Amino acid sequence: MTHFASGITLATTANLIGDVARANILCALTGGRALTAGELALHAGVSASTTSGHLSKLLDAGLVTVVKQGRHRYFRLSGPRVADMLETLMGAADLGPTRHRPVGPRDEALRRARSCYDHMAGRFAVDLAERLQAGGFVVLSDEGGTVTEAGSALFGALGIEFQTDKANRRPLCRCCLDWSERRFHIGGRLGAALFAHAEREKWVVRVSGSRALRVTRAGETALAGGLVGSAPVALPQTRRRNVRVSA
Amino acid sequence: MTHFASGITLATTANLIGDVARANILCALTGGRALTAGELALHAGVSASTTSGHLSKLLDAGLVTVVKQGRHRYFRLSGPRVADMLETLMGAADLGPTRHRPVGPRDEALRRARSCYDHMAGRFAVDLAERLQAGGFVVLSDEGGTVTEAGSALFGALGIEFQTDKANRRPLCRCCLDWSERRFHIGGRLGAALFAHAEREKWVVRVSGSRALRVTRAGETALAGGLVGSAPVALPQTRRRNVRVSA
DNA sequence: CCACTGCTTCGGCGCCAGCCGAAGTGTCCG
DNA sequence: CGGACACTTCGGCTGGCGCCGAAGCAGTGG
Known part of the structure; x- marks a missing residue:
């Protein structure tokens, strides 16, 4: 009768x-790193053959991309937009009257700090965002x-660089409503640059086989100082590596 | 093995x-108006009993709300966040290599102008947004x-008022990537206010039984003048107010 | 009171989507 | 070469879920 197409x-x-x-596959990939089909099968909790079928569907739909390397096939989310969509969907899970049921203690590590494709999320990221805001x-x-x-x-003094390319359609600083904290963290190009910096400076380290991040003492310190404490001196541009903020 | 919960x-x-x-039910509700279970059954293309089952599931999940009136039950999306999520999901449909397949001529009316819960979308809305931007x-x-x-x-001169309540978590002016046009239109509180104004001034009228909007001659005129035509005010070009670093 | 309408609940049916294991393809290694 | 490994394709099985029509339950109106 009406607009069925939509x-x-x-x-x-x-x-x-x-x-x-x-x-589960998509969640695993939300960690931001490329994973092999076999690893994804483990995450998904189904057999390799079944996983293969799922992956081809995801490929067809363009949600993930693949790169072949030797006898492995490495899968990634096809871009930050997909990750954003997934987090949106997660956040919408309990829009309803269901009272704010915390996701269970098993996920404590995730709630504390996790990667969200190419930026950080969780309490650490939210706190960081508020510190940055408080500091003006x-x-x-x-x-x-x-x-x-x-x-x-x-950011310049810290050596945090983000593409200023205006043609880039990607937001510089996107506010994500944090899925677990229900407060805002920083995404977009700035979020990606912050994450890269945090990894470089070992504020956080990835926990293998999970999206979770472990916050180091250096990370705590940096957070407490709102990043400022960690760079009392304008450091020379030794770090001007290719920062590669998405592509 | 790993974070299954997510x-x-x-x-x-x-x-x-x-x-x-x-x-289909959700799409129909994206029109922004409350619909009865019977109407939704028509939109969904399934029997009343089946529809009833679907609606209770959507209610449980909190995606829709209901208000009982006489022997009718009127359903609505439970809020703008749900509508935003749905449009996000729609927009993600062709992230893939599938070439930009236009949604088919049958939807021409929808592509031209439609309501998106509480604001406008489609070519009209996109053009309007660009006019407003061009006018500073x-x-x-x-x-x-x-x-x-x-x-x-x-907006003050036009009598367009939007809640300035800062505590309100809802964005004042959210940029939605228009699903059909792939350009931005205006959502958020401003978008809602613009839609209300457009309806009041009969720039657009709702097409019954559809999300589509018909653009009237008054609407064309208003658009051509960037809204200004209808309220000839001398406006100082005080642009560049807003600090935009990424410039 | 009864007839009519809008909606929900119930029972039963049928299909499809996901699952697995076995076999097939391609790649690396000794 | 042959065997191990990573992954895909194929065939067959099964359970769940979406569907409907009939019956039950309000609310409206004569």
């Missing part, structure tokens, strides 16, 4: 994500965020 | 939307939008 579009995408095995380095609002002049100076 | 969370939500009948009334960026002082003046 409904079908919606349903096919959602249906793809709506299978537990595929959802960024202005976070519901509709997004902007970097102040003081922020530009700070 | 995967299940993700899957249950997505699975709910992943059924064609339910997706709003600044639209990937990470959101802001209303300039000139914009505040214009």
Whole structure:
């Protein structure tokens, strides 16, 4: 009778994500690193053959990409937009009257700090965002965020660089509603650059086989000082590596 | 083996939307108006009893709300966040290499102008957004939008009022990537206010039984003048108010 | 009181989507 | 070469879920 097309579009995408095995695969990839089909099978909790089928569907839909290397096939999310969509969907899980059921103590590590494709999430990321805001380095609002002049100076001094390419459609500083904390953390190009910096400086280290991040003492210190404490001196540009913020 | 909880969370939500009948129901509700169970059955293309089952699931999940009136039950999306999520999901449909297949001529009316819960979308909305931006009334960026002082003046003169309540978590001006046009339109509180104004001034009228909007001659005129034509105010070009670092 | 309408609940049916194991392809290694 | 490994394809099985029609339950109106 009416616009069925939209409904079908919606349903096919959602249906793809709506299978537990595929959802687990996507969640695993939300960690941001490329994983082999075998590893994904473990995460999904199903056999290799079944996983293979799922992966080809995800490929067809363009949600993931693959690169072949020797006898392995490495899978990735096809981009930050996909990761954002997934987190949106997660966040919408308990829009309902279901009272704010914390996700269970088993996920404590995840709630503390985790990677979200190419930026950080969890308590650590939320705290960091608030510190930066309190220091006047960024202005976070519901509709997004902007970097102040003081922020530009700070990030420059720290050697945190993000593409300023205006043509790049990707937000500089996207405010993600944190799935576990229900407060904002920093995504977008700035979020990616912050994550890269945090890994370089060993503020956080990845926990193998999980999205979880372990916050080091250096990380605690940096957070407590709102990043400023960790760079009392303007460090020479030794770190001007290719920062590679997404592509 | 690993964080299954997230995967299940993700899957249950997505699975709910992943059924064609339910997706059609949600799409219909994206029109923004409350509909009865019977009307939704028509939109979904399934029997009343089946529809009833779907609706109770959507209720349980908190995606829709219901209000009982006489022997009718009126259903609504439970909030703008749900609508945003649905459009996000729609937009992600063709992230893949599938070439930008236009949604088919049958949906021409929808592509032209439609309602998106409480704001407008489609070519009309996109054009309007660009007009407003060109006139210096709003600044639209990937990470959101802001209303300039000139914009505040214009909207005030037009009698367009939006809640300025800062405590309100809802974005003032959210940039939605238009699903059909793949350009930005204006959502958030400003988007809602613009839609209300457009309806009041009969720039657009709802097409019954559809999300589609018909653009009237008054609407064309208003658009051509960037809204200003209908309220000839002398506006100082006080742009560049907003600090935008990524410039 | 009864007839009509809108909606939900129930029982039963049928299909499809996901699952697995076995066999097939391609790659690396000794 | 032959064997180990990573992954895909194929065939067959099964359970769940979406579907419907019939019956039950309000609310409305004569």
